[in-house]
Amino acid sequence: MFKHLRSIFLVTSSLLLVSAAAPALSAGQGGPEYKYVLHISDMDPSKQELILNNAQNVLDAYPPGEVEVEIVAYGPGLRLMFADNVNAKRLDSLAQSGVKFSACGNTIKGMTKLMGEAPKMNPTAGVVPGGIIRIGELVHQGYIYIKP
C-alpha cells in the first residue's frame, strides 16, 4: 500500500509541477495578446502625425507590456523615419515606450539611387529588407494590420 502511495504522490507532484510551469511556458512563447502593425507609405505629411497619434493611442489603451506596436514605413512614407524629420523627438519618445520602427531597405536603396546619397535615418529605426514583406510576416504572426 505504501508503495502505491509513493507512486501516487510522485505522479500528483509531477502533475502539479507541470501545470504550474505551463502558464510560464505559454507566456514566454506567445508574448502580449495584442499586437499592431501600423503602415505608412504616403507622401501626405498629415499621415505622419496621424500614425504617431495612433501609436500613442494604442499604447495608452493597454496596460504596459500588454501590447506590441510596430510601425513599418516604405515608399514616400519612409520620410517619417528620416533623421531630420520634424517628428524625430516623438519617434524617440515612442521608441522608449516600446514602439518598434522598421524602415524598408528597398525604399532606402531606391532613394539612395535617386538622391545620389543614402538618406540619414533616425537611429531608432531598424532596417528590414522589404517593408511590405515585413508587414506580411507580422500579419502572419497574428498582428492586427492598421493603415491610417
Added chain:
Amino acid sequence: MGENKQFKRALIGAACTLAFAAAGTAHAANWLMLQGTEDPGAAARANVWGFIQAKYEKDFSDPNATGGFVPAKLLGPELDAQDGFNINRARIGVRGTGFPLDSRINYFVLLEMGNNGITHGNGAFARLTDASVTLNYIPGARVRAGLFKTPGSEEGLQAIHVFDYINFTEMTNGLLLERFPNKGFTGCTGAIVTAPVTCSATTGNVGPYTEAQLQGGAGLNRFNSPVGAFRDVGVQVFDAFDVGNDWEVSYAAMIGNGNGIEFSNSDGEYDKYLYLSAEKKFGGAGAKSEGLKFFAWGQQGKRLLDLTNDTTANATSYDRDRAGLGVKYMKKPFRVTAEYVTADGMIWTGPDKPNFYFTNNTAHGNGADAKASGWYVEGGWYIPNTKWELDARFDTMTRLEDRINEHQFDKWTLGVQYHFNPKTRVTLNYEMRDFECTVAGAVCTAVNNNLKGVDDKIGVQLTAIF
C-alpha cells in the same frame, strides 16, 4: 549722420534683446522660420493655400470748411469714398519642398488679387508678392533668395491673415509700409478738377476734393508704384537656435534692391536689413505658438527723389533708415504686444503728393531728410470657453519731428473677433482718431483746417483661410 546711427541703434537694441532674454521669457510665432522654411521630412511637394479678406468700412470724418476731403478722411486705396465694401485681400499661394526627399530646399510663392495698395493703379488684376527659395544646407545659416518679407517690425513681418486688426497702426502705415516716389516730379496739371481745388505747379498739392469732385473722378492717390508691402527682392541669411530652457534665438541679415515688390534697382544701391529675436516658448506650434518674444531690427537704404518742378530728370539720393524694437507675449487667454519704431529720411506725408510730399518749400522743411517715430501697445483677451476675442490697441506716430509742420497721429482701436473655426473669423474694429499738426503757426493752422475733421471709423472684416 543718419546712415550709421540707425544701425548702431539696431545693434544696441539687439544687445538689449539678448540681455532681456537672459532675464526672462515670452513668445509669439517665429515668422522668419514659418515663412521661410518647411517642416523637414514632413512637407508637401506643393501645398496650395490662401485667404480672402472682405470688409466694410465707414469713415465718420467731416469735410473742411469748404467741403473738401483729404486722404485721411477717405478709404483706400482709391481714396474717393468714405464708406463701402472691398475685397482688400485675396491671395493664393503654393509652398513646399518641390523634391520631398530633400528637405534642404523649400519654396514659397504668393499672388495678390485683392484691391489694395499692392494692386491699385497698375492695371493688373494680380501681383506677385512672394517668390522665394530657401537653401537649408549650412547649419545655422539658411539662405533665402527671391521676393519675400523683409526682417523687421512684428506688425509688418507677421502673416497678415492672422493679424488681429483690420488696419495697421499709423506708425506702420506711415513709416514702414513704404510708398515709392514717382520717377518724375508730380504736379497736378491736367487734373480734371476745378476750383476751389488748390493746385499749382509750385505747390504740387492735390485736393482737398469735394464729394462731387471725388464722384466725378478726381483722384487723391497719385502714386505710380505699388506699396512696398514690407517686402524686397534680395537674399537673406537666417536661422533659429534652441539655446536651452525653452529659449529660441533667431537672427536674419538681408540685402535687397530696396524697391519693394518691384524688380528694378535703378539707383544701384542696396538696402540692408538686420534682425534679432529671443523667445521663451510656452508651447503650441506655428502661428499659434505661445511664449514671450523680444526683438530688435534695423533697415538702411537710399532712395532717388526728383524734387524739381520741371521736365528735367535730376533725382537726388536720400537716406531711408528705419529701426525698432518690441516685445510680444502670447499665452492664452492673453496677448500683449508693444513696439517702438524710429525713422530717418524719406518721410512721406500723403498719397496726394507723391514727390512733393518731401516738399521743396523751405518754410515747411524737407521730408526727404526728416525724422519720425511711433509706438503702440495692444492687447487681446481670448474669452475662455468661447469663440470670442476682445482686442484693444493704442498707437501714436509723430512725423516731421522738430519741423514747423510736425504732425502727431493718435489712434485707439477697439476690436471684437469671433472665430467660427481656426481658419475663419470676423473682426469688428472701432477706431478713434486724433490727428493734428502740433506746432503753433500759420503752417499748422492751415493743415489743421483739414486734420481737425478726422473722426472715428468703423469696420467689419471677414477672413477665411484655406
